[in-house]
Amino acid sequence: MSDEQLSFDPWIPFRRERAAADLAGIRHLQATCPVKRQPDGKWLITTGTGVREVFERIEDFSGTFGDYSNINPDEIILPGIAEPLHSLVRRGVNASVAYHRSVTVQPYLVDLVTQLLTEAMAECEVSGSVDIYREVLLPVPAAVIAHLLGVPTEHRALFTQWGDELCERQLEGDNFNRPVGDLHPEFAAYLDEHIARRKAEGTTGDDSISRMMRQSTQDGQSMSDRMIRTQLINLLVAGNETTRNLLGSLFYILATNATLSRQLNDDRTLIPNFVEETLRLEPPVRFIVRRCSQTTTVHETTLESGDTVLVSLEGANRDGAVIAEPDELDLHRPHPRDHLAFGAGPHICPGAFLARLEAQVVLETFFDLVSTMALAEGAEYVPHPIYWARGPVSLTVTLERR
Secondary structure, eight states: OOOOTOOOOTSSOGGGGGGHHHHHHHHHHHHHHSSEEOOTSSSOOOOHHHHHHHHHHHTTEEEOOOOTOOOOGGOOGGOOTTTTTHHHHHHHHHHSSSHHHHHHHHHHHHHHHHHHHHHEEEEEEEESSSSSSIITTHHHHHHHHHHTTEEEEGGHHHHHHHHHHHHHHHTSSSSGGOHHHHOHHHHHHHHHHHHHHHHHSSSOOHHHHHHHHTTTTTTTTTOHHHHHHHHHHHHHHHHHHHHHHHHHHHHHHHOOOOOOHHHHHHOOGHHHHHHHHHHHOOSSBBBEEESSSOOOOOOEEEEEOOEEEEEEHHHHHTTTTSSSSTOOOTTTOOOOTTTOTTTTTGOOOTHHHHHHHHHHHHHHHHHHEEEEEEEOOTTOOOSSTTTBBEEEEOOEEEEEEE
């Protein structure tokens, strides 16, 4: 292929039919120009070592898609907050979704997925097929976050709707540079009401809002109610979109690989490795944006303070220089978590444990209830329309009960 044919544009949404060409373009950049200036002036980093450097060097790189330089810190989502404030806010977020809190959601999650799968199988028996993404996978992440926040059951469907609306609104104009609360006043007002209620009750509950409020007032520092609201909105958007992208990719692979499905059903201990390999090969977020806090270098390329950097998770996770057989789904790969789908370093995604838990519980419950799954006749991979996302948004399959 010529250099022109090997070009790669991260701003073009993922398409499965173009995946091989995109990967070839990324590998061409890794070999010839691992830190490349894009036509829009932003830098694109594609190597595993370069991407990991950016994540780990938090003194040199911070931020996310939006430019928050002129926004009140109370309105900035966690990835966009620089140290030392970042650590304070992260403690509050960790209190709401890290292991000690997320593990408590498992019984609720099993019941939820059992109900959704049972309904999906009944629909399949009547109609001959069912969209398992829309009917089973899509509702799970938002429902789990709503459950952790202590939201009434009858309101939990709103979280899926609000999460979708927020993502759509962020893509309009310069909305990535605006406070997330301004983009969805209805959701913001809903959270404000719950925060006020928890405060009136003394924040003694075990829900994630109360935990975040308690943790955020330690060591003589505190997060404002508005900052807590901002992080709760970000929690929904980040945890909802990325986890359902992961679930969609997991089930697409299973629906198109009966041998792998039987292998996982026969040996459930391989499910965690299947999740990790899918995260590596099909990262739910294709790239992350960072900004240079000061002049620095990556791969001997000088980046100036204020420069915008795109780090390709697709490239880093398939870099043959750091990963053996990078395109193979290997259920026995040593160090299966040694990928960058959740970032790396001190600012690694705080919701990583919750996403892994959701994926594993959904898969285990699926294998408990379903004997076989295959793509329905004529069904195709329908890709996510947002440029930074990777995963199907529809997956029509046939199911047989166990």
